[in-house]
Amino acid sequence: MPIRAVIWDIDDTLFDYDSADREAALGHLEAEGCLAAYASPEAAFTHWRDVMERVFGRFLAREITFAEHRRERVRTILAVARPGLRLTGEEADQWYARYELRYEAAWRIFPDVLPALDALTPGYRHGILSNSGLRDQERKLRAFGIHDRFEAVLCADELGLSKPAPEAFHAACEALGVRPDEAAYVGDRPDTDALAATTAGLTGIWLDRCGAVPAPTGIPRISTLAQLPRTLLGEPV
Numbered sequence: 001m002p003i004r005a006v007i008w009d010i011d012d013t014l015f016d017y018d019s020a021d022r023e024a025a026l027g028h029l030e031a032e033g034c035l036a037a038y039a040s041p042e043a044a045f046t047h048w049r050d051v052m053e054r055v056f057g058r059f060l061a062r063e064i065t066f067a068e069h070r071r072e073r074v075r076t077i078l079a080v081a082r083p084g085l086r087l088t089g090e091e092a093d094q095w096y097a098r099y100e101l102r103y104e105a106a107w108r109i110f111p112d113v114l115p116a117l118d119a120l121t122p123g124y125r126h127g128i129l130s131n132s133g134l135r136d137q138e139r140k141l142r143a144f145g146i147h148d149r150f151e152a153v154l155c156a157d158e159l160g161l162s163k164p165a166p167e168a169f170h171a172a173c174e175a176l177g178v179r180p181d182e183a184a185y186v187g188d189r190p191d192t193d194a195l196a197a198t199t200a201g202l203t204g205i206w207l208d209r210c211g212a213v214p215a216p217t218g219i220p221r222i223s224t225l226a227q228l229p230r231t232l233l234g235e236p237v
């Protein structure tokens with residue numbers, strides 16, 4: 001069955017999350033007097049990212065809300081970086097908001113995104129399926145001027161479902177009015193994006209920008225979105 005729709009991940013697929021988060025986290029930790037608690041900036045960022053992955057996992061498991069996950073991230077970081085500091089919920093929100101200002105200032109879209117969307121606009125419907133929060137992701141898409149390229153934007157907080165659950169991919173297909181075997185999903189994670197989409201009956205495509213980890217077998221792999229049009233046609237890149 002030919003592919004009629006492309007469903008996209010956002011972070012580290014359309015948007016350079018890793019660079020923005022690194023720049024913002026280190027600047028923020030320094031400004032808040034937290035960086036000196038770590039052996040090096042790399043150690044600080046490793047801790048920052050470990051805390052994010054762990055606490056975000058609790059949000060994806062629906063143990064806490066998206067807003068609660070932010071407060072928990074702040075408190076878990078500060079327990080190490082400023083052990084004497086005790087913040088109220090509101091103060092934790094403000095601490096996170098100061099990070100967010102830096103994070104938004106560091107937002108960058110990958111240079112291959114607009115050419116790929118232009119090349120794929122005639123002929124394909126486009127949607128978003130992200131494990132993050134809808135408000136944040138829609139702001140990103142608007143900031144990059146690409147929000148209206150997508151007919152549907154589905155995010156884990158509003159959807160109540162997250163990747164790798166097949167139901168999350170099926171909801172995105174339904175929103176675009178296509179069957180799973182008529183849709184491709186493009187994302188930077190081989191497991192929760194490409195493999196999970198394939199398991200759900202879509203064509204999962206792994207965008208491997210770094211070439212850092214072994215590829216799951218049987219999953220189409222591209223290193224730039226310039227290779228996507230041919231991959232959607234089942235042609236070698």
Ligand SMILES: [Mg+2]
Nearest residue numbers: 009011012188
């Ligand atoms: Mg991603």
